[in-house]
Amino acid sequence: MDPNFVSTIGQPNATSIIFFFVFITATLFITYWAAKKSRSPSQFYAAGRSVTGLQNGLALSGDYMSAASFLGIAGLVSLKGYDGLIYSIGFLVGWPIIMFLIAEPLRNLGKFTFADVVAYRLKQKPIRIAASLGSLMTVAFYLIAQMVGSGSLVMMIFGIPYEYAIVAVGLVMITYVLFGGMLATTWVQIIKAVLLLSGATVMVVFVLVHFGFSYGELFKQAAVKYGDAVLQPGGLVSNPWDAVSLGMALMFGTAGLPHILMRFYTVPDAKTARTSVFYATGFIGYFYILTFTIGFGAMVIVGQDVISGMDKGGNMAALLLAEATGGTMFLGFIAAVAFATILAVVAGLTLAGASTLSHDLYVNVFCTDGATEEQEVKVAKRATLALGVLAIVLGLAFKGQNVAFMVGLAFAIAASANFPALLLSILWRNFSTVGATASIYTGTILAVGLIVISPTIWMDVLHNPTAIFPLKNPAIISMTGAFIAGYLGSVLRPDPDASKKYEDQKIRNYLGVGAE
Amino acid sequence: MEHKHPGPKIDQALFHRLVVAKWKVSLTLAAIMMVVYYGFILVLAFDKELLSTKIGEHMTVGIPVGLFLIILAWLITGVYVFWANSSYDRAVQDVLKSMRRR
Numbered sequence: 001m002d003p004n005f006v007s008t009i010g011q012p013n014a015t016s017i018i019f020f021f022v023f024i025t026a027t028l029f030i031t032y033w034a035a036k037k038s039r040s041p042s043q044f045y046a047a048g049r050s051v052t053g054l055q056n057g058l059a060l061s062g063d064y065m066s067a068a069s070f071l072g073i074a075g076l077v078s079l080k081g082y083d084g085l086i087y088s089i090g091f092l093v094g095w096p097i098i099m100f101l102i103a104e105p106l107r108n109l110g111k112f113t114f115a116d117v118v119a120y121r122l123k124q125k126p127i128r129i130a131a132s133l134g135s136l137m138t139v140a141f142y143l144i145a146q147m148v149g150s151g152s153l154v155m156m157i158f159g160i161p162y163e164y165a166i167v168a169v170g171l172v173m174i175t176y177v178l179f180g181g182m183l184a185t186t187w188v189q190i191i192k193a194v195l196l197l198s199g200a201t202v203m204v205v206f207v208l209v210h211f212g213f214s215y216g217e218l219f220k221q222a223a224v225k226y227g228d229a230v231l232q233p234g235g236l237v238s239n240p241w242d243a244v245s246l247g248m249a250l251m252f253g254t255a256g257l258p259h260i261l262m263r264f265y266t267v268p269d270a271k272t273a274r275t276s277v278f279y280a281t282g283f284i285g286y287f288y289i290l291t292f293t294i295g296f297g298a299m300v301i302v303g304q305d306v307i308s309g310m311d312k313g314g315n316m317a318a319l320l321l322a323e324a325t326g327g328t329m330f331l332g333f334i335a336a337v338a339f340a341t342i343l344a345v346v347a348g349l350t351l352a353g354a355s356t357l358s359h360d361l362y363v364n365v366f367c368t369d370g371a372t373e374e375q376e377v378k379v380a381k382r383a384t385l386a387l388g389v390l391a392i393v394l395g396l397a398f399k400g401q402n403v404a405f406m407v408g409l410a411f412a413i414a415a416s417a418n419f420p421a422l423l424l425s426i427l428w429r430n431f432s433t434v435g436a437t438a439s440i441y442t443g444t445i446l447a448v449g450l451i452v453i454s455p456t457i458w459m460d461v462l463h464n465p466t467a468i469f470p471l472k473n474p475a476i477i478s479m480t481g482a483f484i485a486g487y488l489g490s491v492l493r494p495d496p497d498a499s500k501k502y503e504d505q506k507i508r509n510y511l512g513v514g515a516e
Numbered sequence: 517m518e519h520k521h522p523g524p525k526i527d528q529a530l531f532h533r534l535v536v537a538k539w540k541v542s543l544t545l546a547a548i549m550m551v552v553y554y555g556f557i558l559v560l561a562f563d564k565e566l567l568s569t570k571i572g573e574h575m576t577v578g579i580p581v582g583l584f585l586i587i588l589a590w591l592i593t594g595v596y597v598f599w600a601n602s603s604y605d606r607a608v609q610d611v612l613k614s615m616r617r618r
Binding site for chain 1 (some may be wrong): 526531532534535538542543545546549551554556557558560561562564568570572574575576578580582583585586587589590592593594596597598599600601605606608612
């Protein structure tokens with residue numbers, strides 16, 4: 001590349017500001033349109049169940065492809081080469097699991113949250129309280145990671161202070177969710193997914209033009225410049241237990257993320273739910289192949305020292321590549337897309353948190369003598385506002401902290417607290433109320449407790465010389481523990497009424513009879 | 517949760533066959549995905565050299581294998597959708613029809 005290349009990243013960029021305002025204006029118009037349709041709970045949480053398979057597939061991938069996976073994985077590939085691909089694969093393999101095990105039952109048995117499925121034939125109150133703990137913990141840790149990441153990112157891209165960036169992300173996101181509910185959030189996800197996929201595709205075309213449309217040439221130049229090691233697995237996977245544990249967290253955590261699970265209620269039936277997973281898996285897989293190419297392109301065209309000089313983690317690799325191949329115009333476009341990505345993911349998480357607070361806790365625990373639909377929506381909107389403000393406060397409070405472990409923690413809790421209880425309630429006739437609550441609490445406590453005493457926090461954050469728990473990710477213990485607790489609780493404290501209702505549940509689960 | 521369906525009489529044999537077929541397909545496909553993925557991870561942990569084997573001047577086996585895993589994850593969901601849209605949905609209709617007849 002041109003040795004005189006000086007990046008303009010960090011200075012306000014006219015194109016990105018224009019694209020950014022076009023995006024905000026368009027999405028606020030959608031919010032205004034959606035606001036009129038978001039009056040009933042089914043409209044607010046589930047977009048009136050009117051989303052098509054392709055739309056939901058895009059929205060699912062929009063919820064899942066965060067700025068962290070776009071910029072983070074491209075950066076990881078640019079600095080470490082092959083190891084970045086291992087991460088991408090881990091993030092993708094959860095989707096077939098969602099498809100085979102939970103997508104259709106979730107759609108047929110539930111209404112607004114995955115707790116609907118777990119509580120279908122069990123005692124409402126204890127299950128709702130336990131499940132909302134699992135949901136809210138997952139959402140909170142994921143949200144903190146996204147907010148802190150987004151603050152630093154927007155600061156670097158647009159050159160505005162961290163605090164302004166956090167408040168701006170928070171306010172725009174609150175507007176989408178508060179007024180437009182799931183319908184507006186869905187369209188924000190769809191637009192963002194299309195922008196992200198097309199932006200990344202254009203960037204890959206630019207990279208391939210540079211190498212005469214030959215991947216062989218791209219890999220060859222990478223190997224010549226940085227050694228054959230970049231095309232080989234490196235140090236990412238060394239301890240097999242650690243690797244399997246991380247693999248379990250990624251694979252089953254995806255199938256326990258509340259903001260992903262709630263998207264299945266936006267489609268009209270199980271058939272559409274299943275089609276949407278097929279689209280989502282395709283889009284996400286394609287996206288990871290693009291980020292792999294972008295990472296190698298950045299490695300060769302921009303160079304590792306420039307990338308790590310701007311950000312040690314490599315987070316700026318994709319943006320530097322955009323600037324090097326497409327100039328400041330293209331950089332502006334990609335920067336605006338990255339910002340749209342952050343907004344969309346944060347909106348999806350906030351909506352999932354708000355639905356747990358209002359639908360699981362308010363309606364089914366505190367107000368069991370019957371909340372009206374208006375009351376439910378009112379509470380959901382207040383919860384949205386509260387969570388939005390909380391997200392801003394947390395984003396400000398964790399400024400400068402290393403929160404990279406929080407996404408791993410969110411996946412570990414999702415895999416341990418949410419997924420085992422969900423799967424057992426679908427598959428096992430004798431799953432009891434005590435079994436379900438035991439499973440959720442055991443999964444949550446083990447996941448959080450073990451990660452605190454693991455190298456990730458005990459050594460890296462608290463600076464102790466050795467860790468009490470040897471693995472970086474607790475899923476292999478916490479998820480297994482949650483299944484064992486679910487089994488023991490159900491055997492020791494059976495629930496004969498619930499077992500009797502299993503036949504009814506099966507008819508609705510497999511035939512869709514009575515599904516809302 | 518309300519149980520609003522009208523308590524229809526169901527053809528138990530037909531319904532049982534449907535449920536068994538659904539889990540046979542689902543669990544087989546899930547098992548394939550898990551064996552391939554955890555197999556990949558264990559090879560990474562125990563025999564990294566295998567994936568570093570060169571095919572061509574610089575290219576390693578690991579790259580096509582990695583891309584294959586991504587494409588497999590997508591194709592295998594496609595296999596399920598194809599099966600569910602044809603065989604499973606037809607079986608569901610059969611059970612529903614038998615319920616209406618009774």
